[in-house]
Amino acid sequence: MEIGISIALILASGLMILLVLLHKGKGGGLSDMFGGGFSSNFGGSSVVERNLDRLTVITGTIWFVCIIALGLLMKP
Incomplete structure (x- = not known):
């Protein structure tokens, strides 16, 4: 289970x-340095941005x- x-x-x-x-x-910052060039190709569509936001929230959850x-499984 832990694995x-x-x-x-x-x-x-x-x-x-x-x-x-x-x-x-x-x-300016790391997001422009690494993801800025790639996201500028897809950043024109607000649908893509909203889906990226949703996917980020789901992954964070x-x-x-x-x-x-x-934390609960490793509790003594």
């Missing part, structure tokens, strides 16, 4: 990093649930 949750946590963490970098930056579940 499955740990794998889900690792996958959610990697996906979360990717999704955050894909967001359109509001100023999965990440949070995995952290709580692992």
Whole structure:
């Protein structure tokens, strides 16, 4: 059980990093350096931005649930 949750946590963490970098930056910074060029191609559509926001929130929720579940399972 712990191994499955740990794998889900690792996958959610990697996906979360990717999704955050894909967001359109509001100023200079890491989001413009890494994700700015890629997201500018897809950033014109507000539907894509909304779907990216939803996917980021869902991934963050999965990440949070995995952290709580692992914390409860490792409790002595």
